[in-house]
Amino acid sequence: xxxxxxxxxxxxxxxxxxxxxxxxxxxxxxxxxxxxxxxxxxxxxxxxxxxxxxxxxxxxxxxxxxxxxxxxxxxxxxxxxxxxxxxxxxxxxxxxxxxxxxxxxxxxxxxxxxxxxxxxxxxxxxxxxxxxxxxxxxxxxxxxxxxxxxxxxxxxxxxxxxxxxxxxxxxxxxxxxxxxxxxxxxxxxxxxxxxxxxxxxxxxxxxxxxxxxxxxxxxxxxxxxxxxxxxxxxxxxxxxxxxxxxxxxxxxxxxxxxxxxxxxxx
Amino acid sequence: xxxxxxxxxxxxxxxxxxxxxxxxxxxxxxxxxxxxxxxxxxxxxxxxxxxxxxxxxxxxxxxxxxxxxxxxxxxxxxxxxxxxxxxxxxxxxxxxxxxxxxxxxxx
Numbered sequence: 001x002x003x004x005x006x007x008x009x010x011x012x013x014x015x016x017x018x019x020x021x022x023x024x025x026x027x028x029x030x031x032x033x034x035x036x037x038x039x040x041x042x043x044x045x046x047x048x049x050x051x052x053x054x055x056x057x058x059x060x061x062x063x064x065x066x067x068x069x070x071x072x073x074x075x076x077x078x079x080x081x082x083x084x085x086x087x088x089x090x091x092x093x094x095x096x097x098x099x100x101x102x103x104x105x106x107x108x109x110x111x112x113x114x115x116x117x118x119x120x121x122x123x124x125x126x127x128x129x130x131x132x133x134x135x136x137x138x139x140x141x142x143x144x145x146x147x148x149x150x151x152x153x154x155x156x157x158x159x160x161x162x163x164x165x166x167x168x169x170x171x172x173x174x175x176x177x178x179x180x181x182x183x184x185x186x187x188x189x190x191x192x193x194x195x196x197x198x199x200x201x202x203x204x205x206x207x208x209x210x211x212x213x214x215x216x217x218x219x220x221x222x223x224x225x226x227x228x229x230x231x232x233x234x235x236x237x238x239x240x241x242x243x244x245x246x247x248x249x250x251x252x253x254x255x256x257x258x259x260x261x262x263x264x265x266x
Numbered sequence: 267x268x269x270x271x272x273x274x275x276x277x278x279x280x281x282x283x284x285x286x287x288x289x290x291x292x293x294x295x296x297x298x299x300x301x302x303x304x305x306x307x308x309x310x311x312x313x314x315x316x317x318x319x320x321x322x323x324x325x326x327x328x329x330x331x332x333x334x335x336x337x338x339x340x341x342x343x344x345x346x347x348x349x350x351x352x353x354x355x356x357x358x359x360x361x362x363x364x365x366x367x368x369x370x371x372x373x
Contacts, residue, residue, distance in 0.1 A: 051274040073271040104272025 040260030048097030
């Protein structure tokens with residue numbers, strides 16, 4: 001069984017965090033990942049830096065720029081995962097990014113390397129599920145999950161298809177916008193999630209990301225979803241404190257703790 | 267246009283409409299079919315063509331189209347073709363600001 005399926009089976013509300021690989025540098029990314037787990041994170045989405053991150057807001061864009069300045073490539077991202085796996089064989093890792101670097105490496109090579117290095121799933125932001133069958137074949141061969149996004153404007157028919165294509169979990173984008181935007185209200189999200197559950201016959205866990213910044217928001221959303229995803233708030237802490245790494249690690253750890261303690265436990 | 271790791275490369279062109287690191291699928295198809303031959307001209311050649319048409323004909327071409335004009339002038343010199351047809355798409359009045367700032371003129 002894939003580690004992703006495992007974590008959703010055992011956790012009432014799965015706590016997912018995002019960071020850009022190589023922001024502010026590769027060694028810090030590794031440290032942050034271990035610290036995330038120590039402080040309660042259940043699943044890590046590791047961002048593959050890409051020059052044209054169309055779904056990301058300014059905070060994550062700047063994080064990606066810092067990583068690209070360090071010349072972090074897709075291969076470096078995969079190598080970081082295997083480094084992480086030297087000490088942690090339990091926490092699922094999902095690579096999140098855009099199609100071009102993966103297309104460039106080739107689906108077959110990417111999928112087998114990802115498996116070899118200890119990756120559990122892949123989320124390609126700019127790959128519509130309708131176009132995903134050829135990469136999905138390679139991922140499936142290697143028992144890697146493929147996660148897709150659904151948004152407030154996704155129509156029911158397509159939602160059903162997306163739930164079908166997805167494995168591991170489904171990432172519901174809480175708002176019409178980019179990463180780092182602010183959430184406005186919970187009600188429509190709650191309604192939408194119960195719709196998704198119905199359309200997918202409860203076959204796939206539904207997580208919520210984009211706009212979750214506070215323990216309060218995390219708690220509310222954890223009451224009606226299978227997991228919450230936090231990205232921009234962490235990348236923001238990296239940006240703010242990257243000149244003083246000790247402080248940066250501390251701030252990230254305490255922020256993660258505060259979110260973790262707010263989540264619904266049973 | 268990408269580097270060896272699949273990162274998109276930055277581009278430069280004097281014309282905003284060409285300052286873009288991709289090629290549409292239809293163009294790729296036409297090139298592979300050999301139905302269209304694709305060539306390039308420099309910023310300077312395009313600018314020269316821009317001034318030429320503006321001054322001689324009173325028609326301000328778009329900077330994108332100026333590239334086509336510049337190549338047509340080269341082609342005409344070879345005297346291999348009796349008639350050359352140029353599609354003068356777009357309009358150059360949108361590019362006046364670009365030209366002005368190149369000439370350090372305030373508009």
